[in-house]
Amino acid sequence: MEDGTEHDHSDWEEVVRAARERARSRQALMIERHGLSGDVQYDWSMDDARITWSRNGTAFLTGRITMIGSVSLSHETWLWSWANDSLPPAVLGDIDRVRAFGEANGFPVLPWPGFDHDPALVAEARMVAASVLDAEGLWADSTDDVQLHFTIHDLKPTAAAGGC
Template sequence: MDDHAQHDHSDWEEVVFAARERAHTRQALMVERYGLSGDDVQYHWSMDDARITWSRGGAVFLTGRLTMIGTVSLARQTWLWSWANDALPPAVLGDIERVRRFGEANDYPVLPWPGFDHHPELVAEARMVAASVLDADGLWADSTDDVQLHFLVHDLAPVPEPR
């Protein structure tokens, strides 16, 4: 992308507003529909197979597919898109390239930049637009040491209780 391309900031704000509304609605629905709140809910995710599971009392009750959006290095205070991170397993990348291409096609600079300085609001905007472009069911984040990991959740499937 040409860094000097004409960027229509008001258009970006409209896209972000619509994506934020959609993400908040879907996130609340995901948490409510599947009972993902509460101290008794545990989760486990794997980048190798791009899966997340939720359990209660040791029994898995929900599974989903993950797409890594990107990471925040707390030490360096930087964001790195997953599509620009060669260290990630291919499975967890999903269709994240579509987000980069969407940014290029619409002259939204943040989406095709491999990384940028960490500004919490800008990271939130990027995450929500990614969720909208990839039609995610929800967003998920976790932290390990000095890195925040940001994911999209897709294809949620309840696991029937054993008989």
């Protein structure tokens, strides 16, 4: 490893496999349970760390987001949110738990501030982050030349949808 950190790749592969299975089942359940397919729109805010889904202009679901990282398409790099000083504190949630998990288990990709964009490695990092953060799902969005990656937590129907 570049920084001298020892890394057991087979341990990493096992963590990724378990995280991938967990993320797939939770993602499918989130989409099915809350009707997040078809003509659904969404709006998110980093300032208050919220995402809201709507259909035909009526909000029906809201949740908390944690930004886990971003990909700069022009520079082809991944940057963990905990290493991005420009983000509002609310959207960071418990992201430091992901870095600490990487440090404690010798998985350098998690505590490195960033790395060259490799779609497979980004996917692995996202799934492991979702598992460590006990997320209900993952969400991604693109703005300009940046892909933003979030975990979704605490989903609740809105008042308009008959929720709390």
